Amino acid sequence: MISRGESPWHRPPTSATAWHRSDHADWTGPIIALFVLFHLADLTWGWWLGDDFVSGDPYHNVAESMGYLPVAIIYVAANIALAWHVFHGAWSMFQSLGVNNPRYNHLRRTLATALAGLILVGNLSFPILTQAGLIDEDERVCPVGEVEGNACLAEEAEGSAADRHTTDGNTTDSAGSVSP
Numbered sequence: 001m002i003s004r005g006e007s008p009w010h011r012p013p014t015s016a017t018a019w020h021r022s023d024h025a026d027w028t029g030p031i032i033a034l035f036v037l038f039h040l041a042d043l044t045w046g047w048w049l050g051d052d053f054v055s056g057d058p059y060h061n062v063a064e065s066m067g068y069l070p071v072a073i074i075y076v077a078a079n080i081a082l083a084w085h086v087f088h089g090a091w092s093m094f095q096s097l098g099v100n101n102p103r104y105n106h107l108r109r110t111l112a113t114a115l116a117g118l119i120l121v122g123n124l125s126f127p128i129l130t131q132a133g134l135i136d137e138d139e140r141v142c143p144v145g146e147v148e149g150n151a152c153l154a155e156e157a158e159g160s161a162a163d164r165h166t167t168d169g170n171t172t173d174s175a176g177s178v179s180p
Helices: 016-044 058-065 070-096 105-133 148-164
Strands: none
Touching: 016 058, 016 070, 070 105, 105 148
16 A cells, blocks of 8 residues: 555665665756856856956856866866766666666666766866866967957968968978978
8 A cells, every 4th residue: 555645656766876876866956057057157148257258259268267276176066966967867868768677787877977977078178177277378379359250260270271281291380390
């Protein structure tokens, strides 16, 4: 008999792992929602950067914003929560599609882990590379704020591609040195 307040379709988790995953999905969702608002306020609306924000210049805004350690920490923490959430979502998606058999669970886990890991590594690259100094504006060719419409970027790409190849098939570097 079903006790009062219970759904006939509710089934308790079969293992501590299942409970752990679904429990964390409940709190990673709100964290991600708050992070989306922070992300928009930071890189789209420019609330964090103030006068340093340049509309239409995402490279500058990312380099400036993630150059601040507190912002980088927020991005890292939120993306770890996102990866956990994506893992649970992918795991549950396959289960909802009927791929829930002990024979195939290792594939489901592998796919969920790969998807979450790919997203995590990609998203963590921005704050980590910025904090490491590999994303900065030291060698920037286009002046800050002059990338609207990407005209400067297109000219830079065309010029650098033409400069790198000589008529004999060799390439040149930015200093003009020719190499085979």
